[in-house]
Amino acid sequence: MVAQILVVDDDPVQRRLLKHAIEQHGHExxxxxxxRVGLEYLKDVVDRIDVVVLDLMMPEMNGLEFMAALADLGTDIPVIVQTGQGGIETVVEAMRAGAFDFVVKPxxxxxxxxxxxNALKLDQKEARAKAGRRSRSSHVRFSDIVSASPAxxxxxxxxxxxxxxxIPVVLEGESGVGKEMVAKAIQxxxxxxxxxxxxxxxxxxxxNLVESILFGHEKGAFTGATERHVGKFAEADGGTLFLDEIGDLPLDTQVKLLRAVQSGEIETVGARQTQKVDVRLIxxxxxxxIEEVKAGRFREDLYYRLNVYPIAIPSLRKRKEDIPVLVRALAERLAHExxxxxxxxxSPRALALLTAYDWPGNIRxxxxxxxxxxxxxxxHELDVEDFPQIAAQVPGYSINAEGAISWGGPARHQAPMLVEKPPRVFPDFAERYDTQEAAVPVSADKTPDIIPSLGDDGDVRTLAEVEEQLIRFALKFYHGQMSQVARKLGIGRSTLYRKLKDYDIDPDHPFRDVA
Structure with a gap:
């Protein structure tokens, strides 16, 4: 395949050398x-260029400014940057700006x-999906957050x-739960x-670059600082600065951050005067x-300055009601992208499988x-066979040599009767999403493995009734192991014992008094 390569370099000798090297590999x-010339050229032929080879040090518009303008065009063309300055600072800045690869002259x-x-091997489908996610993520509203759970x-x-x-906000939660999306919605x-x-x-x-990236540095402030760099605080002036993984911030940088939060002023590395900034911190x-403070890895005074308004975002396994609506929304969005x-x-089978999985990586x-x-x-429909990695981690599902997935029942129980579909985690999946009914297995010890949504009178059952039956089922399923039952139900042990008393449940014989 002949690729179209755009070379942007102000040195005519370098342009000739690069042109010859590119032609040697069979590309145009x-x-x-x-x-500026390269950017104007791209605006007309952006769909035809496969890779950009970009010099970082140029007059008028340098390489980093070019990549920022390229991002504004909404394109994902891989950029290979080249420079005669091979210091770590330049490498980090180029990669942060979106460079695919980095080469040093000559x-x-x-x-x-x-x-x-390597750039041509990029999966173009994945690049389009990432571009779609980026364009949406810059304009997130609360209405864009898909949810069906009270949590x-x-x-x-x-x-x-x-x-x-x-007010300063701290978003707490596992990786992948959507903290940045909530932060953008707040903004x-x-x-x-x-x-x-x-x-x-x-x-x-x-x-060694945290302080420079946050607060900026002046030209010549340290070895390798060949030009002035504007820090993230200054970039966010008037807007919002989102500090992700704040717990990983080095202690010496925490001191400067505390000063910035207290006074609203930042001290650029190498500058003689402080700079006033108006920034909302999330x-x-x-x-x-708190544990990081106790261990001496996070300053207590900074903790109390930042943690004024904490919001804990629960993991996906603790709000499984969200999984079906998230799956439907993702399927629609990704199919469009x-x-x-x-x-x-x-399919209802796929929804049941995805809901049964705990998702340690959460929404991501x-x-x-x-x-x-x-x-x-x-x-036209995703089924359990489309999620082999997930099925391999959910007890009861098996994959044969041909890659077909079948349901074999909970691993800790005897095999259920032969069924055509796995049990539904929520029994109304089929009614809500499909007209076909899923066959429901019953384990050998007669423990019911679904909880009906409707009572004998045809009305929706009360939450208390459903909760009681779910606790009884969990006790039977986990053989009375109270810690595991409480953890899987998402409640504390003391809460579990209180509910056992409220519902008059014998943990050793949870179904004894059930007809």
């Missing part, structure tokens, strides 16, 4: 003498050919209240809507910050699983 080069034809070859409703309610002021609902929303992942920055962490000819449905893992299933989908 296009040459631009600087960033680059050999072999190294350049390898970089171009997430409370999170959204707290976040809406936080949006009405500039969009606040008076700072439309102002900058700047994200910094404190855990992904080399320790922090996020997957750690227990992949330009499938028709909408993609999800669910989205990745759905993306893979949608890209490889053969029919």
């Amino acid at each position: 080069p296009h040459l631009a003498e600087n960033g 680059v050999s034809p072999e190294r350049l050919g390898s970089a171009i070859g 997430m409703d409370r999170v959204i309610d707290l976040a809406r209240r936080a949006a009405h002021s500039d 969009a609902a606040s008076d700072r809507s439309g102002k900058p929303f700047i994200t910094v992942n404190c855990g992904a920055i080399p320790a 922090s996020a962490t997957n750690k227990d910050l 992949q330009k499938l000819p028709q909408p993609l449905g999800v 893992q669910l989205e990745n699983a759905m993306f893979r299933a949608v890209v490889l989908a053969q029919g």
